[in-house]
Amino acid sequence: MPSVLVLTLLILSSLAYYLGRRRAFSVAQGAIRKLHSLPVYYGLYTAIWCGLPALLIVATWLAFENALITQLVVAGLPDELHSVGTDHLNLLVNDIKNLVSGNIVSRQADANVQAAAARYQNLVNISHAAMAVVTLSFAIAGATLTLTRIKPEQRARNVVEAIFTGLLIVCSSIAILTTIGIVLSVLFEALIFFRSVPVSDFLFGLEWSPQTAIRSDQVGSSGAFGAVPLFAGTLLISFIAMSVAVPIGLMSAIYLAEYAGPRVRASTKPLLEILAGIPTVVYGFFAALIVAPFVRDSGGLLGLDVASESALAAGLVMGIMIIPFVSSLSDDVINAVPQALRDGAYSLGATRSETIRKVIFPAALPGIVGAVLLAISRAIGETMIVVMAAGLAANLTANPLEAVTTVTVQIVTLLTGDQEFDSPKTLAAFALGLMLFAVTLVLNIIALTVVRKYREQYE
Amino acid sequence: MNNPSEIPAQDPAASRQRTIDIVNAGMGKRYAAERRFRWYGRLAIGLGLLFLTLLFTSIVSNGYSAFMQTFVRLDVTFDAGLLDPEGNRNAQQLATADYGGLIKKSLRETFPEVSKRRDKRALYALVSSGADFALRDLVLSDPGLIGTRQSVWVPADDDVDMFMKGHIDREALQTDRRIKDNQLAWLDRLQADGRIEKRFNTTFFTAGDSREPELAGIRSALTGSLLTLLVTLVLSFPIGVAAAVYLEEFAPQNRLTDIIEVNINNLAAVPSIVFGLLGLAVFINLFGIPRSAPLVGGLVLTLMTLPTIIIASRAALKSVPPSIREAALGIGASPMQTILYHVLPLAMPGMLTGTIIGMAQALGESAPLLMIGMVAFIVDVPTGVFDPSTVLPVQIYLWADSPERAFVERTSAAIMVLLTFLIVMNSLAVILRKRFERRW
Numbered sequence: 001m002p003s004v005l006v007l008t009l010l011i012l013s014s015l016a017y018y019l020g021r022r023r024a025f026s027v028a029q030g031a032i033r034k035l036h037s038l039p040v041y042y043g044l045y046t047a048i049w050c051g052l053p054a055l056l057i058v059a060t061w062l063a064f065e066n067a068l069i070t071q072l073v074v075a076g077l078p079d080e081l082h083s084v085g086t087d088h089l090n091l092l093v094n095d096i097k098n099l100v101s102g103n104i105v106s107r108q109a110d111a112n113v114q115a116a117a118a119r120y121q122n123l124v125n126i127s128h129a130a131m132a133v134v135t136l137s138f139a140i141a142g143a144t145l146t147l148t149r150i151k152p153e154q155r156a157r158n159v160v161e162a163i164f165t166g167l168l169i170v171c172s173s174i175a176i177l178t179t180i181g182i183v184l185s186v187l188f189e190a191l192i193f194f195r196s197v198p199v200s201d202f203l204f205g206l207e208w209s210p211q212t213a214i215r216s217d218q219v220g221s222s223g224a225f226g227a228v229p230l231f232a233g234t235l236l237i238s239f240i241a242m243s244v245a246v247p248i249g250l251m252s253a254i255y256l257a258e259y260a261g262p263r264v265r266a267s268t269k270p271l272l273e274i275l276a277g278i279p280t281v282v283y284g285f286f287a288a289l290i291v292a293p294f295v296r297d298s299g300g301l302l303g304l305d306v307a308s309e310s311a312l313a314a315g316l317v318m319g320i321m322i323i324p325f326v327s328s329l330s331d332d333v334i335n336a337v338p339q340a341l342r343d344g345a346y347s348l349g350a351t352r353s354e355t356i357r358k359v360i361f362p363a364a365l366p367g368i369v370g371a372v373l374l375a376i377s378r379a380i381g382e383t384m385i386v387v388m389a390a391g392l393a394a395n396l397t398a399n400p401l402e403a404v405t406t407v408t409v410q411i412v413t414l415l416t417g418d419q420e421f422d423s424p425k426t427l428a429a430f431a432l433g434l435m436l437f438a439v440t441l442v443l444n445i446i447a448l449t450v451v452r453k454y455r456e457q458y459e
Numbered sequence: 460m461n462n463p464s465e466i467p468a469q470d471p472a473a474s475r476q477r478t479i480d481i482v483n484a485g486m487g488k489r490y491a492a493e494r495r496f497r498w499y500g501r502l503a504i505g506l507g508l509l510f511l512t513l514l515f516t517s518i519v520s521n522g523y524s525a526f527m528q529t530f531v532r533l534d535v536t537f538d539a540g541l542l543d544p545e546g547n548r549n550a551q552q553l554a555t556a557d558y559g560g561l562i563k564k565s566l567r568e569t570f571p572e573v574s575k576r577r578d579k580r581a582l583y584a585l586v587s588s589g590a591d592f593a594l595r596d597l598v599l600s601d602p603g604l605i606g607t608r609q610s611v612w613v614p615a616d617d618d619v620d621m622f623m624k625g626h627i628d629r630e631a632l633q634t635d636r637r638i639k640d641n642q643l644a645w646l647d648r649l650q651a652d653g654r655i656e657k658r659f660n661t662t663f664f665t666a667g668d669s670r671e672p673e674l675a676g677i678r679s680a681l682t683g684s685l686l687t688l689l690v691t692l693v694l695s696f697p698i699g700v701a702a703a704v705y706l707e708e709f710a711p712q713n714r715l716t717d718i719i720e721v722n723i724n725n726l727a728a729v730p731s732i733v734f735g736l737l738g739l740a741v742f743i744n745l746f747g748i749p750r751s752a753p754l755v756g757g758l759v760l761t762l763m764t765l766p767t768i769i770i771a772s773r774a775a776l777k778s779v780p781p782s783i784r785e786a787a788l789g790i791g792a793s794p795m796q797t798i799l800y801h802v803l804p805l806a807m808p809g810m811l812t813g814t815i816i817g818m819a820q821a822l823g824e825s826a827p828l829l830m831i832g833m834v835a836f837i838v839d840v841p842t843g844v845f846d847p848s849t850v851l852p853v854q855i856y857l858w859a860d861s862p863e864r865a866f867v868e869r870t871s872a873a874i875m876v877l878l879t880f881l882i883v884m885n886s887l888a889v890i891l892r893k894r895f896e897r898r899w
Binding site for chain 2 (some may be wrong): 171305323353383384
């Protein structure tokens, strides 16, 4: 029903566009040069006044309709259903809505619920009819009013362009809204979590076992929310990943930028960048299927006891994933070092590797540090590889051969199970998300500032 | 100065000799260091390429066999008394008849010596539990089959499939094998009779998810991916381009636009899982959009890909030379007309390239979608953006977790399909860039 309405509005708007344009022609009486704007703009002007207010009304109407109708239906329920408490009432409302949309209802629908559902349906019908009448009259009124007021000296283009600019501004503010949305949603839930678990326990506690007890006498459900083992596990895996990715990525960037001829460069660089385009779930499968058994078996040959979900396997594969990230960022940075520095070193008799190590590398260091920081932030936030290849148990260990768990793994396991939304277990995921967002944000800001400063230095 | 004879450097010939000696003495070492350094570089690139080939070969070698599936030929008597006792060809009745019984009967006829109950069960296990549906579809499409005896190819069980593909070792101890000794003997006999054959696995492309590997397919996940991507494209392309146009062409240089810029760069580096948390808290809990729907997935992926598209679009706008703008403004176009009619068309290839790359990212993304419930077991193909669905990467994640051996090859095959899509999209982006790239 609302979709039909929106479609009608769009058709009306295009009609208004056509009429507006024709009106402009007829007002000009053949002398188009007398018009302030091109006829197209008069058409757009009419179309906007026809469609925009009406569409805004539809949007607000739909946003508030549901809550209002639910309130009305609940108020109309018999008293004995009111006395059962909010939780129960919410379930009841859910049932009513399910009944309306024709879904399976969790219990036998009694007469009261049936009546309420009928009432709900009735109210929705009334509301939609009212909405249709109001918006259509707005649309038609807007169009006719604008049509009658079209005059040659009217500044249609300026109005249309102002509205268009407003639209552009709204679009570009979505980036800010997203950030605000992330901060608010994560922060809000995390604050509720910190009401039941103190911040200090969360940040400094050494034990993580989020299984909260449902019954008070339950065994093995301590509900400890000490996140230190998660932070340690994340850092361990990121460290392993960086010790794979930084040397390989950096050396290949140096080779490609300083030694390789144009043909080698043109063929090798895109090949390495394929690694960056492979979805992380593929890396996770590769880690779990190939690398983890390989690490375990080769550890077994050396007489080492390696867990089948060792931090080493996950870290190695994550490192492979980050290689192209480090190499392409460092490549940019190395190429930005001015040729004069190289020529100076060569003229003093330095070999190429000496030039690279003693001159280019120090000159490019800030940019490389920025690239590495970005790569670390990437490693900390990486999810699928560790979900598939790292463990679930929170071990506080620095041994890469043991299984550890990470912040992202815990967020996924806490949120993909079946549980009520306001249990500390679920909320803990948002607290972890807050930590993740804060840490990566700081790393990103530092890295981006460093890289930007560095670029400006040589421009 | 007072005593020149004590300073050897005063003698030009001797000093030249000595410096060059020092330099030459170190030369071998320095050249060796140079060669080593070069080799480190080659080694690094070689390792990177090695990892790449390792990844691809392991996926392909695990996955190519999933495109074939073992089928068993059975002689089935479509018993009229069993399927259609009243003889009125009622579709409802035909759809619910006992086709499993037909298959069991046919298996018993092929191996009449099997009599013990336990052995019979092992015999029935050779054929997929989806075989009855294959028979049902046959009968429903052609009720004339009833009462006849036909030779029908039905899918084999996944263990049989794995055995035929050589993943189950016949020499292993019986207790370690999923195919027992008596089943082995039956399979050998079937094979000798030409009743076992590997055929192209169409089920993999036409079916939804299933607990039985031989019946599982990627169609529902692929449809879910396409729907999600469609929502993402419809939202992120116009918004991204509009934002880029405003920031690059209209925005005044002030604190607010600075903040927006820093913001966009930061959002590009925020972990994807955080976007999933946002989607869960805002789109599902606040706005009440149904969980697992492609709409929510598309919204979350839109927010995730917007920075990529905005950054690429801004670069494309930047590369349009100012002379174009000046010429348009000079003949009396308004700034908005200049952008819409002259700058935007020239920047469009670059913007499209950025969008395709963003879409490729979104297609491969799975972590945020786990947060918003797109990790469900979906059998039916979703038909709209409100239907519960899953996407291809998440399907891969789900299958990777399944214990059956046959799911390993299906996971790899699904990865091959996903990678094919990504390769096509990225090559499209490259072609677009090559074809329309203009040097001013």
